[in-house]
Amino acid sequence: MKAAVITFPGSNCDRDLAEGFAKAGAEVVRVWHKDTALPAGVDVVGLPGGFSHGDYLRCGAIAARAPVMAAVAAHAARGGYAIGICNGFQVLTEAGLLPGALMRNAGLKFICRNVGLRVATADSAFTAGWRQGAAVTMPVAHHDGNYQVDADTLARLQGEDRIAFTYAENPNGALADIAGVLSANRRVLGMMPHPERAIEDVQGGTDGSVLFRSLSAVMAAA
Amino acid sequence: MTAPSLKARVHVMLKDGVLDPQGEAVRHALGTLGFGGVEAVRQGKVIELDLAATDRAAAEAEVRAMCEKLLANTVIEKYTVEIA
Numbered sequence: 001m002k003a004a005v006i007t008f009p010g011s012n013c014d015r016d017l018a019e020g021f022a023k024a025g026a027e028v029v030r031v032w033h034k035d036t037a038l039p040a041g042v043d044v045v046g047l048p049g050g051f052s053h054g055d056y057l058r059c060g061a062i063a064a065r066a067p068v069m070a071a072v073a074a075h076a077a078r079g080g081y082a083i084g085i086c087n088g089f090q091v092l093t094e095a096g097l098l099p100g101a102l103m104r105n106a107g108l109k110f111i112c113r114n115v116g117l118r119v120a121t122a123d124s125a126f127t128a129g130w131r132q133g134a135a136v137t138m139p140v141a142h143h144d145g146n147y148q149v150d151a152d153t154l155a156r157l158q159g160e161d162r163i164a165f166t167y168a169e170n171p172n173g174a175l176a177d178i179a180g181v182l183s184a185n186r187r188v189l190g191m192m193p194h195p196e197r198a199i200e201d202v203q204g205g206t207d208g209s210v211l212f213r214s215l216s217a218v219m220a221a222a
Numbered sequence: 223m224t225a226p227s228l229k230a231r232v233h234v235m236l237k238d239g240v241l242d243p244q245g246e247a248v249r250h251a252l253g254t255l256g257f258g259g260v261e262a263v264r265q266g267k268v269i270e271l272d273l274a275a276t277d278r279a280a281a282e283a284e285v286r287a288m289c290e291k292l293l294a295n296t297v298i299e300k301y302t303v304e305i306a
Contacts, residue, residue, distance in 0.1 A: 058295055065292060094295065101298045106243050148240065148298065173243070 001026040001219035005046040006072070008033045008063040008091075013049035013196060017085065020196035021046065024212035033066040043219050044081035045072050047088030049141070049194060059102060059144045060090030069095050081125060081215065082188045086142055089180070089190035098181055098190045099157070100149035105142070106173025112141040114204065116168030117179055117193060121161045124186045129214035136207040138193035140171060145192040147174040147181070157181060164189055228273045230285045231304045234294045235266035269293055278305050 003021040005028060007014045018028045021044075029039045033052075038045065052063035063069070069091075076082055076097055084092040092098045105111060114137050119130040130136065149157065154176060157163055165180035172192075180191030195208030236242050242264050249263040271288075275281040285303045294301040 057292070061292065061295065093297070099297075101295055103240075103298065104243050106241075108243055108247055146243070173241075 001043050001216045002039075002041050003028050003044045003046055004031045004038050004042040005029075005048060006031045006033060006068055007048070008050070008052035008066060008087075010052045010054055011048045011050035011087070013085065013087075013194065016194075016196040017046045017048045020199050020208065020212045023199055023209065024216040026212075026216060031068060033063065033068050035068045036071060038068075038071045038075055042075065042080070044083065044215060045075055047072075047082065047084035047091050048196075049086030049088060052087055052091065055144075058090075058094065060087055060092075060094040063087075063091045064094035073097060076183070076188050079185060079187060083126060083211075083215075084188075084190045085194055085196065086140075086145075086192055089192055090144065092188065092190045097188055098183060099153045100147055100181065102142075102144050102192070103146040103148050103173075104144050105146050105171070110141075110143040111145070111171050113139065113171075115140050115171055115179075115193060117165045118168060120163040120166050121182075123161055124164060124182055124189065125215050125218035126182075126189045126211050127164055127214060128218060129210040135168065136210070137205050138195055138198045138208050139204075140193050141197075142172070142192055145172040145174065147178045147192070149175060160184065162186070165191055165193065226276075228275055228278065228281045229306045230271040230273055230281060231306065232269040232271070232285060232289060232293055233266060233302045233304075234269065234289075234299050235264060235301070236298055237300050240298050281305055 003026040005018045090102045119134040122132045162182040166177040170177045195211040198205045198208030245263040245265040289301045
């Protein structure tokens, strides 16, 4: 597995995400937001958490128009894998690679703690290492994680089994408790919780490592 | 005499029906301060642009393109453009 982790100005989970891929056996290359191409042979692109461009205008809005994002869109259009975590999820929605929008948390507060999640589908390279319905714990750290889509899109996401994770107890007002969603081809995942912050015991849990290992196993089998 | 340059003012608001937790918090705070009868508050943004353009119609078209591409997220937001 060859993973490319993109750094935007203000990204702060890029090294953690690189570590998440590396611990699952990936070759990791780091990519700057002004790069106009991805390195050859990249299987999966990682868009990290953080506060790209200071969250100015809207979270992820300016990063979504960065030069590298045209290459990410082309990678996704070719059927390449991509995962956006927290701010990376916001970037993917702003770029139109995933539906919906991440709005201000319903309680208006920044939430930074472990949350319980359900693996809503095991039918993706990211979640194949769990059984559907598995209860897992990962940290969230966001101010704008309140996922919203229109009713038609929600029905489509549900009908196509594209909700990847749901919150056991909704912390932010997200519609239908949605914590993560998949693209139509199931190869682009956006999620607010941080799997890369749950890969070693010292972090308080290792549930997140399952995601990186699942991805690695799917790549190895391909 | 050169033609004066134009200013554009863009209003970005959440679409009707999209919950606005910040507006709701402001409404609640106003009630706490004793301002009764505030039935709803919606919070948005105003973005002012100084443009080198001198043609109003072309300027408006350009600013609308800016809104579609960056200034508004049309999944959840609507916008209006004034040229002055």
